[in-house]
Amino acid sequence: MARHQMEDGTVVDTKNAVESWEEETYWDGHNMCSKATGSQWEHQTLYKSRKGRYYIEHSSAWEGRRDSAEWVSSQEAARWLLSQEIDLPTDLEEYVEELTE
Numbered sequence: 001m002a003r004h005q006m007e008d009g010t011v012v013d014t015k016n017a018v019e020s021w022e023e024e025t026y027w028d029g030h031n032m033c034s035k036a037t038g039s040q041w042e043h044q045t046l047y048k049s050r051k052g053r054y055y056i057e058h059s060s061a062w063e064g065r066r067d068s069a070e071w072v073s074s075q076e077a078a079r080w081l082l083s084q085e086i087d088l089p090t091d092l093e094e095y096v097e098e099l100t101e
Helices: 074-083 090-099
Strands: 003-005 011-013 019-022 025-027 032-034 042-048 054-060 068-072
Touching (some): 042 074, 054 074, 068 074
Antiparallel strands (some): 003 011, 042 054
């Protein structure tokens, strides 16, 4: 669990999130890689805050690189979940038609 100060000054604590989704991974023939980033070193987790806002936590296995988080719109959260082949929560289902073809 981690705390991050967002660009707008808000402090989010991942342990307070009401929902979270881990990125999917795939085997590239050599390493397990993040489907969200395409990297074996960079990772993402999507969270829904207790106030209903979505944010992505960026984490890294690179030494010296700090984890961070950024707010994303509901549409961006839906796009992230769809790209990970994760079912959308009810509050994001409205974006399915708009984001899929």
